[in-house]
Amino acid sequence: MKILIVGGGGREHAIAWKLAQSPKTEKIYCAPGNAGIEEYAECVDIGVMEFEKLAAFAREKEIDLAVIGMDDPLVGGIVDVFEAAGIRVFGPRKNAAILEGSKAFSKDLMKKYGIPTAAYENFDDPEKALAYLEGAELPVVLKADGLALGKGVLICNTLEEAREGVKSIMMDKKFGAAGNQMVIEEFMTGREVSVLSFVDGKTIRTMTSAQDHKRALDGDQGLNTGGMGTFSPSPFYTDEVDDFCRQYIYQKTVDAMAAEGREFKGIIFFGLMLTEKGPKVLEFNARFGDPEAQVVLPRMKNDIVEVFEACIDGTLDKIELEFEENAAVCVVLASKGYPVSYEKGFAIRGLETFKEKEGYYVFHAASRREDGVLVTNGGRVLGVTATGKDLKEARANAYEAVKWVDFDNKYCRSDIGKAIDESFVK
Ligand code: AMP
Numbered sequence: 275m276k277i278l279i280v281g282g283g284g285r286e287h288a289i290a291w292k293l294a295q296s297p298k299t300e301k302i303y304c305a306p307g308n309a310g311i312e313e314y315a316e317c318v319d320i321g322v323m324e325f326e327k328l329a330a331f332a333r334e335k336e337i338d339l340a341v342i343g344m345d346d347p348l349v350g351g352i353v354d355v356f357e358a359a360g361i362r363v364f365g366p367r368k369n370a371a372i373l374e375g376s377k378a379f380s381k382d383l384m385k386k387y388g389i390p391t392a393a394y395e396n397f398d399d400p401e402k403a404l405a406y407l408e409g410a411e412l413p414v415v416l417k418a419d420g421l422a423l424g425k426g427v428l429i430c431n432t433l434e435e436a437r438e439g440v441k442s443i444m445m446d447k448k449f450g451a452a453g454n455q456m457v458i459e460e461f462m463t464g465r466e467v468s469v470l471s472f473v474d475g476k477t478i479r480t481m482t483s484a485q486d487h488k489r490a491l492d493g494d495q496g497l498n499t500g501g502m503g504t505f506s507p508s509p510f511y512t513d514e515v516d517d518f519c520r521q522y523i524y525q526k527t528v529d530a531m532a533a534e535g536r537e538f539k540g541i542i543f544f545g546l547m548l549t550e551k552g553p554k555v556l557e558f559n560a561r562f563g564d565p566e567a568q569v570v571l572p573r574m575k576n577d578i579v580e581v582f583e584a585c586i587d588g589t590l591d592k593i594e595l596e597f598e599e600n601a602a603v604c605v606v607l608a609s610k611g612y613p614v615s616y617e618k619g620f621a622i623r624g625l626e627t628f629k630e631k632e633g634y635y636v637f638h639a640a641s642r643r644e645d646g647v648l649v650t651n652g653g654r655v656l657g658v659t660a661t662g663k664d665l666k667e668a669r670a671n672a673y674e675a676v677k678w679v680d681f682d683n684k685y686c687r688s689d690i691g692k693a694i695d696e697s698f699v700k
């Protein structure tokens with residue numbers, strides 16, 4: 275099969291690597307891709323929001339399967355454009371990708387169908403939001419409705435901060451049109467877990483659990499980032515938690531979307547908070563997590579082409595997902611200064627060692643070639659993943675592999691997968 279991936283980060287590199295393992299795969303293209311993805315795919319210089327150009331390219335190359343990695347094109351309706359052009363495509367249509375694209379929509383859906391989540395109110399008028407804050411319990415959580423690169427969530431400890439937050443989201447439009455509406459919700463405490471799933475409209479198959487570290491600095495301090503590292507599985511995602519989520523969250527979400535006439539095909543990423551009162555949904559995403567994909571896919575045994583096709587064809591009930599009985603840790607190597615300001619264009623050295631060793635992977639988040647030399651091309655540069663028999667071993671292996679790589683201003687957290695309470699790290 276000829277396959278086109280849309281996207282160009284670490285997640286898409288992991289997808290390309292996994293697709294390349296399938297005997298069904300003949301040729302992979304990736305738009306726009308990056309210098310790491312080039313190992314598996316021919317990279318094409320078309321932007322992820324250039325739907326018509328991408329569709330024309332897919333038709334010209336007789337693409338058999340398109341896989342959309344990123345949220346923006348999904349929420350913008352790329353799947354509808356591809357389908358109209360007769361291209362087989364994996365991912366939710368625009369009317370279903372709204373599950374990620376609008377937090378107000380997803381909160382209302384959960385309320386209507388009784389899916390556990392934090393108590394909330396939606397607002398499209400800043401004056402009403404400000405008035406509501408007067409009676410709200412602190413801390414309080416403010417969320418811009420639309421996509422905001424994971425930055426549209428503010429946790430406010432004082433009324434003053436919350437007022438400022440409403441102002442910056444809805445009046446100053448700090449996150450652009452994403453702030454035309456906002457959600458104000460109850461603050462929850464507990465451990466966070468990400469569970470990704472494949473969905474074919476009716477059937478849902480969950481993947482192994484993972485956890486992201488969103489903050490820039492050790493000990494979950496500093497600014498929020500796109501993700502500084504992940505581990506899988508999460509020791510906090512017990513059988514009991516899984517049973518609860520199967521009963522009250524996963525299938526219910528799929529059925530709710532179908533009942534709303536928004537059949538969901540693709541990936542639903544459940545961001546969960548394990549609260550004292552049981553698991554609750556923090557957010558939904560409509561695609562693989564980045565860098566969750568970099569720890570989940572290396573542990574997945576299935577042929578991913580078969581799984582993608584089953585989602586498109588509505589035959590996911592015939593598939594059982596299988597994962598290795600091991601663990602994986604991904605440490606993101608960033609450029610010092612990320613997520614605020616950082617330089618690009620530094621030579622990257624030491625990636626050869628990954629080719630010689632089994633169970634070690636380096637997924638490129640932002641790299642390019644300059645006169646034949648591999649250089650950094652963004653804030654998050656590489657995701658170094660290693661597997662091991664358990665989290666402790668995977669973590670030791672990942673940090674060993676981090677030492678193989680070198681570029682100026684290299685920065686990473688030193689506590690990815692340390693899971694705060696060491697007693698849980700077997
Ligand atoms: P979201 O994009 O909705 O997942 O929010 C980003 C991050 O903000 C989450 O991963 C949580 O760490 C935090 N967060 C979001 N909503 C809440 C909440 N209601 N209570 C506590 N923390 C939250």
Ligand code: GLY
Pocket residue numbers: 424486500501559562563564565566
């Ligand atoms: N790692 C979180 C996300 O992909 O949204």
